[in-house]
Amino acid sequence: MCEKKQTVFLSLMSLVNRQGKDGRRIAMTTQYKRFTRLIAKWPVDSNKGDRDLGKFIRDTVKSAFESSNSKDLNSDFCNQQYNSLNKLADNYYKKKYKRIRQSSATGLNTEECNIILSNEVLEYLKEENKSFFHKIFKKNLK
Numbered sequence: 001m002c003e004k005k006q007t008v009f010l011s012l013m014s015l016v017n018r019q020g021k022d023g024r025r026i027a028m029t030t031q032y033k034r035f036t037r038l039i040a041k042w043p044v045d046s047n048k049g050d051r052d053l054g055k056f057i058r059d060t061v062k063s064a065f066e067s068s069n070s071k072d073l074n075s076d077f078c079n080q081q082y083n084s085l086n087k088l089a090d091n092y093y094k095k096k097y098k099r100i101r102q103s104s105a106t107g108l109n110t111e112e113c114n115i116i117l118s119n120e121v122l123e124y125l126k127e128e129n130k131s132f133f134h135k136i137f138k139k140n141l142k
Helices: 003-013 028-041 053-066 075-089 092-096 110-116 119-141
Strands: 025-027 072-074
Touching (some): 028 053, 028 075
Antiparallel strands (some): 025 072
């Protein structure tokens, strides 16, 4: 699991068991509704399959709330996590820190990067890589 996904997962899982400094707790259903509305805003990229961050966040929120035996959650911590994810979903930082160039370090634009990172292209490269090594080992065996 990549480091960012693991951090998001651990943060969301800890929503269930934390208690605020002032002891205030709110109903889990209220927080669940807020997170459900947030998840509805999060885009899902079907080209990425199981590697999609939106799908990962949906699954993590679902498991965090389903596995909870507690009826209440820490409102401050939930609000902090909700606000952070909401800023990401609303492209807050993309709007705040506008990019001068629309390309990456590779020289590719966003659309080209999305195509290269699609499951189909990654599978193709995986097969090409296998055939390349297969050719090398086949020559060495003769």
